[in-house]
Amino acid sequence: MQKIIFYVAVLLCSFVTQMYSQSTFEEKAKVIAQNISRITAEEKEALKKEVEEINKLLEAGTISPTVADERKIKAAEERARSIEIRVAQEQAKLDQLVKDQVNGEFNPKTKGIKKDSIEINGKKYEIIYTVTDSKDIIKDMKSILKKISISKSEKRTTSQFVFAFGMNNLITDGDFDSLENSDFKTWGSNFFEWGFTMNTRLMKNHNLLHLKYGLSVMYNNLRATDNRYYVKNGDVTELQTFEDHDLCENKFRNSMIVLPLHLEFDFTPKSIGDDGVTRFKSHRSARLGIGGFAGLNFQTTQKLRWEEDDIRIKYKQKGDFNVNTFVYGLSGYVGYRDTTIYVKYNLNELFKNNPVDQNNVSLGLRFDFN
Structure with a gap:
């Protein structure tokens, strides 16, 4: 009887540990997703303010329409690069989080790791996740990645x-x-x-x-x-x-x-x-x-x-x-x-x-x- 109680206790602890680990992983992944969304919002808001300042100079006659357009394009390109750099840092965090999860929960010989990717303006972003990850997390990550880049001009x-x-x-x-x-x-x-x-x-x-x-x-x-x-x-x-x-x-x-x-x-x-x-x-x-x-x-x-x-x-x-x-x-x-x-x-x-x-x-x- 004591052996049975012991085995049940071990299984229960294992189950609780796995659930806690999964919960922690999902929470951390969600934080990273929120960071990416926040970065995009911050950069676009900053760009909006820069454009407003340029428009004020244009209305005041301080700069010409050609110079105003050039400054706006330059500002948009700089903000796009900033988004790309900051998001890449969060992407690295996500990759490391997945690796930690894999090392702690899966045998490397198993097929517990999956990859997905999304292409935005010619650049490919890779998402690495495990079979136990919530589908909602993957869906959220794709949705956020689609909003990363700032729209470019029409094709020439x-x-x-x-x-x-x-x-x-x-x-x-x-x-x-x-x-x-x-x-x-x-x-x-x-x-x-x-x-x-x-x-x-x-x-x-x-x-x-x-x-x-x-x-x-x-x-x-x-x-x-x-x-x-x-x-x-x-x-x-x-x-x-x-x-x-x-x-x-x-x-x-x-x-x-x-x-x-x-x-x-x-x-x-x-x-x-x-x-x-x-x-x-x-x-x-x-x-x-x-x-x-x-x-x-x-x-x-x-x-x-x-x-x-x-x-x-x-x-x-x-x-x-x-x-x-x-x-x-x-x-x-x-x-x-x-x-x-x-x-x-x-x-x-x-x-x-x-x-x-x-x-x-x-x-x-x-x-x-x-």
């Missing part, structure tokens, strides 16, 4: 999906008045474009100038008037009347892949957050882009459709049609936010050897989706 380079469409036509001998008596239907002739662009802010502390570049696929469609279609006669490509039937459709399409390049003026104003960081956003206000494009015409097709004895007939031709393979031109756009009015003009003639020079021109809407 962003990407967009571009889609455009509108009217398409040909200008003869460089005379824009020729559009009034065009050989092509105004609304039936159209263009489509889709692609991807990169938008890079050119100045570090100013948002006006951007370089916009990318890759696009363009489709220029022409539909001739008066029941006509294109015919290749040797080195010359010309419009002829389709004598046998009335055409339901006569579409002449050039498909191109091009590299567009524009200098974009973005009038989106900069903003300064509560944390004092200056942010440069794009596509939030009026925009103007001027530039051009260059690429290759990779396919030319002509589709004809008519009816004969109540039978619908479709006829499709593929070939070069004496069309210039290399294409290049000027383009520009102006508008607000994601939507702009878009114009393109091909500097190269559509056909290589035609006696009359004809250049493609397009006008429509363009959408740049961030």
Whole structure:
């Protein structure tokens, strides 16, 4: 009976010791978590006061807006470094606490140690804990680590999906008045474009100038008037009347892949957050882009459709049609936010050897989706 009482007492002491040790570990871990939260709050409050002092100097005319922005950015970077250093000290305490817990409670050969990590602004923070640690502690540590860094400015380079469409036509001998008596239907002739662009802010502390570049696929469609279609006669490509039937459709399409390049003026104003960081956003206000494009015409097709004895007939031709393979031109756009009015003009003639020079021109809407 005495042996039984002795064993029960030993087990009870072991259980109490383990519970006390676990409780102490959780309490210490929670203190470290509170310290990290306090450090972040202190540094952000200090930064806020520094920004207020800089704003007072700016309002008084003591410093210029450029100098004010530079001081705010410098202050934000210093506070971010301070947070990183002070938090790293608390992280070291947490690591040591875990090691002490492991050495006292676990056999090194067992799998009682686990690791987790979280990435913040490109930096990886590691959390080491034991299988007996409270899940709430790990959750709290992750939540606090997410609040460590101060927000940075927007990325200088962003990407967009571009889609455009509108009217398409040909200008003869460089005379824009020729559009009034065009050989092509105004609304039936159209263009489509889709692609991807990169938008890079050119100045570090100013948002006006951007370089916009990318890759696009363009489709220029022409539909001739008066029941006509294109015919290749040797080195010359010309419009002829389709004598046998009335055409339901006569579409002449050039498909191109091009590299567009524009200098974009973005009038989106900069903003300064509560944390004092200056942010440069794009596509939030009026925009103007001027530039051009260059690429290759990779396919030319002509589709004809008519009816004969109540039978619908479709006829499709593929070939070069004496069309210039290399294409290049000027383009520009102006508008607000994601939507702009878009114009393109091909500097190269559509056909290589035609006696009359004809250049493609397009006008429509363009959408740049961030």
